[in-house]
Amino acid sequence: QRQAYEALKDLPAETLDGHRVHVMANMAVPEEAEALAVSGVEGIGLFRSEFLFMDRSTLPDEEEQFQAYKRVAVAFGEKPVIIRTLDVGGDKHLPALALDHEENPFLGFRAIRISLARPELFRVQLRALLRASAFGRLLIMFPMISHLEQLRDAKSILEQAKTELREEGITFDEKIAIGMMMEIPGACLGADAFAKEVQFFSIGTNDLVQYTLAVDRMNANIADLYSYYHPAVLHLISHVIEASHRAGIWTGLCGEMAGDPLATELLLGMGLDEFSGAASVMPKVKERIRRTTLEQAKRTADHALTLATVEDVVSFLNNKAE
Ligand code: PEP
Ligand code: MG
DSSP states (O other): OHHHHHHHTTSOOBOTTOOBOEEEEEESSGGGHHHHHTTTOOSEEEEEGGGGTSSSSSOOOHHHHHHHHHHHHHHHTTSEEEEEOOOOBTTBOOGGGOOOOOSSGGGSSOTHHHHHHOHHHHHHHHHHHHHHGGGSEEEEEESSOOSHHHHHHHHHHHHHHHHHHHHHTOOOOTTOEEEEEEOSHHHHHTHHHHHTSOSEEEEOHHHHHHHHHTOOTTOGGGGGGOOTTSHHHHHHHHHHHHHHHHTTOEEEEOSGGGGOHHHHHHHHHHTOOEEEEOGGGHHHHHHHHHHSOHHHHHHHHHHHTTOOSHHHHHHHHHHHHO
């Protein structure tokens, strides 16, 4: 098994009929970078920057963040690394920010909402990211965007940070790509408008399922209701991908679904351009991609999108996989 994966390492994530997609990995701590960079992944589809901020009582300053992002950028060299700006709140606590207790933390003050409310903190992170972009190929991604104004505000703070750095004579990647997580149903439905203002989307199914089905992703009592194979979730994913292609941009997926080989052909057939999950499961996903054709995958996706229940979708995919 391991040898089979080893052989796959340097082969492209390409279907039998030559459709090329990208298989990347998710990452949480910069210390993983060097090992991941040589593991066969094509880059980092999601670097959860919040892990630099958690389990400590003070916030990392610009220099500390810069060193962490730079380490990842250098380790990956030419390969792309998507760094997501701070996504705390909800299930992710951050002692240094002393956030209020909330009745509904997943619907509350989290992620980009915090960054926009505390621009002095956001600015530090963006400056550090921009500075690190001079050392590799970084992309910046904003989490939990629901309103177009949030995206515009985030981009304008980023532009201010760029202006500052230029004035200070500090180099950064002037063409750095900006993207957003698609993890709120309202944003997914409005994907056409968002697509005009970013260079890429990354679908976050972990949250998208929770918000589409009103099922807390952490609550074991209702875990049986939580599934990314729910038809409503599939339709949102398909809509986001199509909207991105209409606008000439690309879409990745960085929730757990990206690492589930049962979902690979379905996502491929919907037109997904990039898969990013735990590095350990991604060889299986690449293997699935290399074993099918885009034509076949499209038929699978078209049929799956006609089904009405999670069970129908799962049994259809299971039957195909046999
Ligand atoms: C997601 O929501 O699917 C995602 C990738 O982000 P996180 O799990 O960090 O919320
Ligand atoms: Mg999320």
